[in-house]
Amino acid sequence: MSNTKALSSITQKVIMSLMGIFLIMFLLVHLGINLFLLPLTENHREIFLASAEFMSTFPPMKIMEIGLFGGFIIHILYGVIVQLQNWKSRGSKSYAVASKTKATLASKTMIYSGILVFMFLAMHIYQFYFVKLGLNTGPMLEGTHHPDFYKMAIDLFTNDAIFSTIYILSFVVLYLHLSHAFQSAFQTLGWNHPKYTPIVKALGEIYAIVVPLGFISIPIYYMIWG
Template identity: 35%
Template structure:
């Protein structure tokens, strides 16, 4: 057991935790997007989906607890790695080159992650912790996306999510040992495709609701 704890305390261990929790959130994004797409089916269809989801009762609470735990691990581990890298290299290199596959996603990972955390808290207060006693979830979504300012914030946030995921997806597989010249280009391509699906899929929902 000590070897496991000691491993997690190392830089490699932290990166493994980041990779595992990151891929878990990629899976959550797929499920969450699939559920959100039921909005296109109209009020009754979407509310029916929400009611079916809530019918699982305690299982939903367990899933939320797991997601919260994964989020805490991901955020804290990412923070430790970020400041650890800063302390190891307090000064920037004199020449900032983009060689070695450096992309906007890899260069901005800590910052897009921080912005995503702010958005998630904002999102939870507007939807998850909203008043569900006097209005349906569809009404909550419709009222939120009736405001152009919120639609703008949401779309910008989805762009940030897409940028973060574009690097995080393939980087997680690389950390877990899938760094092979034969497969890595495919994984990178899948990461780009996945980030576009997430960004466009979530990003068009507020536009649809706003213009409906």
């Protein structure tokens, strides 16, 4: 059998994990801003809009934005490539009795949770980012050409129960993806250490629960009290 990999199996996984860690950090920033959709302070709307404005106009953020899209594309692309190679390695004959090995559900379903998260991402970009680009219509801030992301989000969470349900379910899937992703990225990078790996695993579990829960809290708040 000939080698069809342009990069070695380890290099491919290292690229995936580095991009994954980058996306994990981005998600935290995104949550930090989104939480101001909730009435945490009196001027929460102004803070949210100012953050959105900063993210879309501050020049270094433009570079970060390109990096972010690159990160997503590389992570997804290699996720698919690695999976196709793995299916080929497993071969056409599968076991008659399904595996009884106690590997976690999250670790066995990364490609599927990844595809679902990607579908959410595509919807999210169409609904919000495309408005910024002028490719989709949405409410604008008075007297400006900047989209009113605050109004868009609150309207959706308050009035569109289907959207809110999809949103919540997507973050449950993201929890599944992250619960394996975090410690797996460290393992791939060779960071397995008797002292620090338990800390990495604990941090990963906390992150995988807290961050999706943070995102989910917003539609839940508006569905109940909106």
